[in-house]
Amino acid sequence: MIQRTPIADAVTYAIMVLGFILLIGPFLVIIAGASQTMQQVNAIPFSFLPENQFLANATQAWQRADLGTAMTNSLIMAVLVTAGKVALSSLTAFAIVFFRSPLKHLFFWSVFITLMLPLEVRVVPTYAVAADLLQPVKFILSLFGGIQIGVDWNLLNSYTGLTLPLIATATGTFLYRQFFMTLPDELAEAARMDGSGPVRFFFDMLLPLSRTNMLALTTIMFVYGWNQYLWPLLMVTDPSYKTVMMSLRSLLPADNGTPDWNVTLAGSLLIMLPPLVVVGVLQRWFVRGLVATDK
Amino acid sequence: MADIDIRAVRKNYGKTPALHGVDLFFASGEFVVILGPSGCGKSTLLRMIAGLEDITGGEIAIDGRVVNRLEPRERGCAMVFQNYALYPHMSVANNIGYALKVSGVPKAERERRIAETAKIVGLQDYLARRPAALSGGQRQRVAMARAIIREPKVFLFDEPLSNLDAKLRISMRAEIRKLHQRLSATSVFVTHDQVEAMTLADRLVVMNRGYVEQVGRPLEIYHRPASTFVASFIGAPAMNLVRTRVEVESASIRFGGATVAIDPAFAARQRGQDVTFGIRPEHCRLSATAEEGVQARVDFVEELGVGRVAYCEVEGEPFAITLDDHTVVTAGDMLSLLLPSEHLHFFDTDTGRRIEMDAPVPDAAPAAAHHSVQTMGVLS
Numbered sequence: 074m075i076q077r078t079p080i081a082d083a084v085t086y087a088i089m090v091l092g093f094i095l096l097i098g099p100f101l102v103i104i105a106g107a108s109q110t111m112q113q114v115n116a117i118p119f120s121f122l123p124e125n126q127f128l129a130n131a132t133q134a135w136q137r138a139d140l141g142t143a144m145t146n147s148l149i150m151a152v153l154v155t156a157g158k159v160a161l162s163s164l165t166a167f168a169i170v171f172f173r174s175p176l177k178h179l180f181f182w183s184v185f186i187t188l189m190l191p192l193e194v195r196v197v198p199t200y201a202v203a204a205d206l207l208q209p210v211k212f213i214l215s216l217f218g219g220i221q222i223g224v225d226w227n228l229l230n231s232y233t234g235l236t237l238p239l240i241a242t243a244t245g246t247f248l249y250r251q252f253f254m255t256l257p258d259e260l261a262e263a264a265r266m267d268g269s270g271p272v273r274f275f276f277d278m279l280l281p282l283s284r285t286n287m288l289a290l291t292t293i294m295f296v297y298g299w300n301q302y303l304w305p306l307l308m309v310t311d312p313s314y315k316t317v318m319m320s321l322r323s324l325l326p327a328d329n330g331t332p333d334w335n336v337t338l339a340g341s342l343l344i345m346l347p348p349l350v351v352v353g354v355l356q357r358w359f360v361r362g363l364v365a366t367d368k
Numbered sequence: 369m370a371d372i373d374i375r376a377v378r379k380n381y382g383k384t385p386a387l388h389g390v391d392l393f394f395a396s397g398e399f400v401v402i403l404g405p406s407g408c409g410k411s412t413l414l415r416m417i418a419g420l421e422d423i424t425g426g427e428i429a430i431d432g433r434v435v436n437r438l439e440p441r442e443r444g445c446a447m448v449f450q451n452y453a454l455y456p457h458m459s460v461a462n463n464i465g466y467a468l469k470v471s472g473v474p475k476a477e478r479e480r481r482i483a484e485t486a487k488i489v490g491l492q493d494y495l496a497r498r499p500a501a502l503s504g505g506q507r508q509r510v511a512m513a514r515a516i517i518r519e520p521k522v523f524l525f526d527e528p529l530s531n532l533d534a535k536l537r538i539s540m541r542a543e544i545r546k547l548h549q550r551l552s553a554t555s556v557f558v559t560h561d562q563v564e565a566m567t568l569a570d571r572l573v574v575m576n577r578g579y580v581e582q583v584g585r586p587l588e589i590y591h592r593p594a595s596t597f598v599a600s601f602i603g604a605p606a607m608n609l610v611r612t613r614v615e616v617e618s619a620s621i622r623f624g625g626a627t628v629a630i631d632p633a634f635a636a637r638q639r640g641q642d643v644t645f646g647i648r649p650e651h652c653r654l655s656a657t658a659e660e661g662v663q664a665r666v667d668f669v670e671e672l673g674v675g676r677v678a679y680c681e682v683e684g685e686p687f688a689i690t691l692d693d694h695t696v697v698t699a700g701d702m703l704s705l706l707l708p709s710e711h712l713h714f715f716d717t718d719t720g721r722r723i724e725m726d727a728p729v730p731d732a733a734p735a736a737a738h739h740s741v742q743t744m745g746v747l748s
């Protein structure tokens with residue numbers, strides 16, 4: 074809006090600054106606290122000035138929470154979730170948009186409905202299946218013939234178990250579908266006339282054209298995978314499969330232990346870094362992918 | 369080189385029919401133009417030849433082989449789309465060479481053929497560009513090059529010029545014609561522009577509402593339109609069509625206060641029936657005396673540069689005539705028109721089909737087929 078209204082300007086600025094402080098405040102606390110000694114971080118009033126203790130705190134946090142293993146696990150999980158999501162959603166959207174199948178709309182809507190069901194809602198049944206993959210089969214068999222099978226096959230304490238249930242959601246499919254629908258029909262027809270089959274069309278046309286889309290999805294999904302807490306907590310009992318979000322929990326000072334918040338804050342700062350790096354590197358495409366489709 | 373045989377081809381979209389049984393034969397090397405108003409099913413027919421649309425009924429054979437069940441790539445057709453449908457993320461060179469890449473032609477040969485093809489359409493300096501960095505005419509050329517490089521037996525064009533400006537359209541028209549002479553593949557060109565159709569076609573197919581109205585050489589269709597639809601669709605300004613009654617005794621029709629003489633034998637055959645007669649605006653003449661002709665009041669005048677069109681009213685019916693440079697008229701003038709009987713067309717009012725007059729059939733030589741509408745000889 075192009076208007077000259079000093080009072081409105083002042084109010085808008087005030088709201089903006091307030092919002093900014095609300096957003097940046099916790100970060101300032103983390104950055105300042107992570108570099109202070111235990112005495113400084115517990116001092117009242119809290120000082121927002123960074124000190125020189127960050128390396129010491131970080132080292133301590135790293136060792137206490139075994140962040141090396143946890144970071145590796147989280148990284149593997151986030152990468153697998155991201156890759157799986159991108160692959161699955163581009164392929165499902167390809168099937169939904171470019172193939173004429175009789176139950177196309179049914180498929181789309183059943184995929185679409187799961188958009189509204191985040192993992193947290195279906196966590197119990199998902200856990201039940203992951204804990205005993207053959208359970209549905211067993212159930213059917215026992216229903217019909219009373220046959221019992223004693224084989225146990227579960228996904229607990231494995232990367233598969235950590236990632237697979239997270240991959241099967243519809244956000245990405247929806248994003249890809251919206252993009253594919255903006256492509257003119259003639260593009261697919263021209264490729265067909267040029268002799269390209271569906272697989273070739275997917276790799277030669279759709280993947281390169283949806284690059285921005287893919288990078289945007291990668292960014293979202295990496296952060297999503299990295300931030301998972303509830304699901305790993307359920308799936309993992311073996312400490313060698315611990316993820317960073319679980320370690321973060323173990324960094325919190327015990328109820329009547331030493332209140333070394335400086336170590337906790339240094340640990341959370343370390344844990345925050347990988348998604349920040351990913352977002353920082355990909356943000357240019359991320360914004361473009363969400364705002365517009367460049368064709 | 370291949371002929372295309374279309375036998376009783378029908379197309380339904382769901383329950384709605386788009387084509388009602390089309391029978392056509394395109395000879396090898398022929399340039400056929402399919403002309404018709406928007407929504408008449410031209411694209412549908414073309415896309416069925418290409419293999420992009422299922423055939424509901426009937427058969428299409430290319431080069432004697434029924435292609436109903438073949439994939440587009442197996443039919444040997446190349447297609448140029450109306451909105452070009454270039455691959456936006458590929459360079460011009462890759463756009464042109466994509467078909468070769470798909471069919472596994474080695475890189476060196478591919479590049480040689482891309483360069484060769486680009487030269488034919490004058491794109492050699494733009495090979496590294498993306499389509500987004502080209503003008504409309506250049507994109508059109510890329511689309512053509514993409515078709516040419518495959519050395520197809522059949523070229524299919526779906527209104528390829530309609531997104532270009534008028535001047536470019538005329539020059540591209542000439543280029544397409546030249547290209548056809550050079551490659552001599554069978555070409556099927558779809559358009560709704562009758563000038564484009566008249567100038568390009570060896571043979572013209574006029575379609576309306578999913579039916580083929582008439583097939584013939586352009587001049588043949590201009591001179592002997594088979595129906596009122598064709599009569600009013602071909603030629604600009606459109607043919608004047610008027611419902612009237614044939615007077616048997618005087619061998620004439622009455623119109624605008626005048627009696628227009630017609631062939632007595634023809635009049636006798638009509639037995640005083642209602643007919644629709646038509647005359648092209650360019651065949652009407654001004655009468656020297658005010659009394660003898662059809663009385664027309666000028667509504668408005670359109671200046672064309674060479675001559676002008678006077679849109680008149682005769683007995684409440686709109687009636688257009690073209691006038692030469694020297695005849696100046698203004699709105700409100702009363703004109704007296706002569707309608708030469710050799711230029712009259714008659715149509716059945718109910719069916720719209722042409723009624724033959726048994727007049728000698730004008731048979732323009734094939735060589736004259738590409739002259740423009742205006743320079744045509746007079747009917748005898």
Ligand SMILES: Nc1ncnc2c1ncn2[C@@H]1O[C@H](COP(=O)(O)OP(=O)(O)O)[C@@H](O)[C@H]1O
Pocket residue numbers: 381386404405406407408409410411412413
């Ligand atoms: N995919 C489609 N689904 C349903 N109806 C269609 C489809 N394509 C074309 N039609 C209908 O078929 C008729 C012919 O269309 P088309 O061949 O595209 O006409 P045009 O002569 O303008 O190229 C039109 O009435 C159009 O509405």
Ligand SMILES: [Mg+2]
Pocket residue numbers: 410411412527
């Ligand atoms: Mg069309």
